Structure formats: C-alpha cells, structure tokens
Amino acid sequence: MSAPPDARSGPDARSGPGSRLRPADLLPLATVGLRGRRVRTALSTLGIAIGIAAIVAVLGITRSSQSELLTRIDRLGTNLLTVTAGQSMGDEVPLPATAGLGVARTDGVERVAVTAVLTQVHVYRSDRIPHTQTGGLDVRATDEDLLTTLDGHLAAGVFLSAATARYPVAVLGHQAAVQLGVVRPGPGIRVRISGHWFVVAGILAPFELAPELDRAALIGLPAARDVFGYDGHPTRLYIRADTARVAQTVDLLARAVNPAEPPAVQVSRPSDTLTSRLLVADSGTSLFLGLGAVALLVGGVGIANVMVISVLERRAEIGLRRALGATRPHIAGQFLVESLVLATLGGLTGTALGVLITYLTALQRGWPAVVPPGAAGLGLGAALAVGALAGLYPAVRAAGLPPTDALRAV
Known part of the structure; x- marks a missing residue:
C-alpha cells in the first residue's frame, strides 16, 4: 500500500506542523548551557569584553585628548x-x-x-x-x-x-x-x-x-x-x-x-605644534585599534572553542531533541543564539568597561570626557559579528549530527 501524498521520510520525518520552535522559547533554550556552566560562560565573555573595552577605550581616550587639545588651541588662538x-x-x-x-x-x-x-x-x-x-x-x-x-x-x-x-x-x-x-x-x-x-x-x-x-x-x-x-x-x-x-x-x-x-x-x-599632535593621535589610534581587534579575535576564537566543546558535551541532548522532532534549523539556531548571547554579554561588559576607563583617564588628566556616540554601537556590533562567526561552525556541526549517532552518547 502506497504512502499518503503528504507522508515524509528520513531524519526530519517529524518536522511538520508539530515540530515548531517559537522565537520566545529559543532564548531560554539557548541559554540553558550558559546558565549551567557559569564559570565557563564568564571566562568566554571576558575574552570578548577585553577586546571591546580596548576598542571603546582607545576611541574614547583619543577623542577626549583631541577635545582637550582643540579647546587649548581655541583658547590660545591660531x-x-x-x-x-x-x-x-x-x-x-x-x-x-x-x-x-x-x-x-x-x-x-x-x-x-x-x-x-x-x-x-x-x-x-x-x-x-x-x-x-x-x-x-x-x-x-x-x-x-x-x-x-x-x-x-x-x-x-x-x-x-x-x-x-x-x-x-x-x-x-x-x-x-x-x-x-x-x-x-x-x-x-x-x-x-x-x-x-x-x-x-x-x-x-x-x-x-x-x-x-x-x-x-x-x-x-x-x-x-x-x-x-x-x-x-x-x-x-x-x-x-x-x-x-x-x-x-x-x-x-x-x-x-x-x-x-x-x-x-x-x-x-x-x-601648528599643537595641531600636529592631532595627527599623531590619529596615527596612534589606528595602532591601538588594531591591538583591540586582535584581542577581540582571540575572544572570538575562545567562544568558538567553547561552543565546539559544548556541542560534544551535549550530543545526547541533541540526539534526543532530534528524535522528538527538532529540525536541523532548530538545533543550529539554538547554538547560534547561544554564541550570540555570549558575544552580547561580552560586548555590553566591554563597552561599559571602556566607557569607565575613558572617564577615569579623562578625570585623572583633567580632560573633558568624550565617548564618541558610535563607539558603543561599533563595539557591540563588532562583538555580535565575532559571535556570529564564532558560533556558525559549531551550530552547523550540531545540526548535522544524525540522531542515531548522537543518541549513542546517552
């Protein structure tokens, strides 16, 4: 007897109307691993936070220094x-x-x-x-x-x-x-x-x-x-x-x-001597931004490493969810969101730390504290981009695990 026209076969046979994952459930599901391994989460967040803090602090301190220098030039006259x-x-x-x-x-x-x-x-x-x-x-x-x-x-x-x-x-x-x-x-x-x-x-x-x-x-x-x-x-x-x-x-x-x-x-x-310092500050900013980008890259590698380990540790969970009807996009979305959450936490922490460093440095040196409006957005955007890239491979790898192979880890 032939199967009905809407019948499905294969690993995703139960991915029809009953295998849905609401967006409201995706975030709690993606953060289960983060909440269960808080020390690992904190260390992974710290790597991103250091890179973002370096970028925001460099931009803020440079802009504060330039603002003070421009104020002096205006006061002294050109x-x-x-x-x-x-x-x-x-x-x-x-x-x-x-x-x-x-x-x-x-x-x-x-x-x-x-x-x-x-x-x-x-x-x-x-x-x-x-x-x-x-x-x-x-x-x-x-x-x-x-x-x-x-x-x-x-x-x-x-x-x-x-x-x-x-x-x-x-x-x-x-x-x-x-x-x-x-x-x-x-x-x-x-x-x-x-x-x-x-x-x-x-x-x-x-x-x-x-x-x-x-x-x-x-x-x-x-x-x-x-x-x-x-x-x-x-x-x-x-x-x-x-x-x-x-x-x-x-x-x-x-x-x-x-x-x-x-x-x-x-x-x-x-x-002109004071004005030339602005050019020197601009050239120095590029160097320090490069160092911040390296720190951010290292933080991204750390997130990727943590996510790969998380996939290996949670093979049984992945296999069980696949067996219960979760599709490959559901699994991939879960781990990708987990990576983005890690990066977001690091980005927010690093941005706050960079702003704090800028204000403390400006206060110590008597400068007007200036944080460029785009610095916070740049920091958070860079963190999300690194998080997405770092979580892409682990997410694809998790989604590609066959349910039968994953359930052998149970």
Missing part, C-alpha cells in the same frame, strides 16, 4: 605668529632694526611685540654666584606690548610699563623664577643681571605657545639700551594677525621684516 631669522642654528640672530615698524604696517597685523635676546648677558640670584653658572637662562629685552600680544597672564606682580621700562626693573618667566628661587615680586626682591641689580616687578604665568619666555628675565628696551648697550636689532617678533587673514599675512611678513633678503626670514605659527 593667529599668533613668530618671526625669527631663518639662518639661526639654535641661537637667535638679529633682525633688521626696522623689522618691528615694518611688521606693524603690514595688512592683517593687529599687534606686534619686539623682543631681543641680549648676548653675553645673564641673570643670577645674587652676586655670589660664579658667572659661568648661568643655568641656561636668557635675558630678553622687550617692549610693553608683549603681554597683550601673547594674551599672557601674570602669576604675581605687574608687567613692564612705559614708566618702568627705562629703569632696572625685570619680570621673570615662570621657569626662571623657579630656578632663581624667587617666589614673589616686590621692591626688596632683586636679581643680578651681569653686574647690575634689577628689581623683580612681576612673575609670568607659563606661556604654552612661547616657552622661550618661561626661561628668561625680561627687561625694557630702554633699560637694555642704557645699561647693556642694546643696538636696537630685535631677534624675535611676536605677532597677532587677523584670524581671517592669517595665511595672507604670513606671505607678507618676510618682505616686511627684511625687504632686502626675504628668504632669510622665518615665519612660524606656534599653534
């Missing part, structure tokens, strides 16, 4: 320019005496400050110190516009003025004051500058864009001329340009400083 002699080999070389006047008349220049390092002139705390022990400090003559041009600040005291610039009055840079042991300015506080006593009127706060001023004692141009024979040739100019015309101003400055020999003039923008 329109500060410095002019020196291009042929200098470390020491500042004199510029033409008319350099300051020529720059002041240049289009786009808002403010200019003239300074000059006085050669063979050094500053000491007292007259008891040997002249050879200069401590690497400079004595720099400057006009009264230096502080406003640089948007600088005083840590204490007052800066040079038109009234004090012609007298033996000095203002110390931050590092110079520390090295000389001067903690406060005042009428009774003096330093020795090449055989002459100068009253310390002020101490400057650090200059991030002009570090050469931190290690200098500043005196007025008239005092430098009267006491040390300064000849009026500046060695460095500080310029504030119109922000909208910085590039055009740079092109004009060399000829304004030295019309006879413009190539001998070097114009630089100190903020």
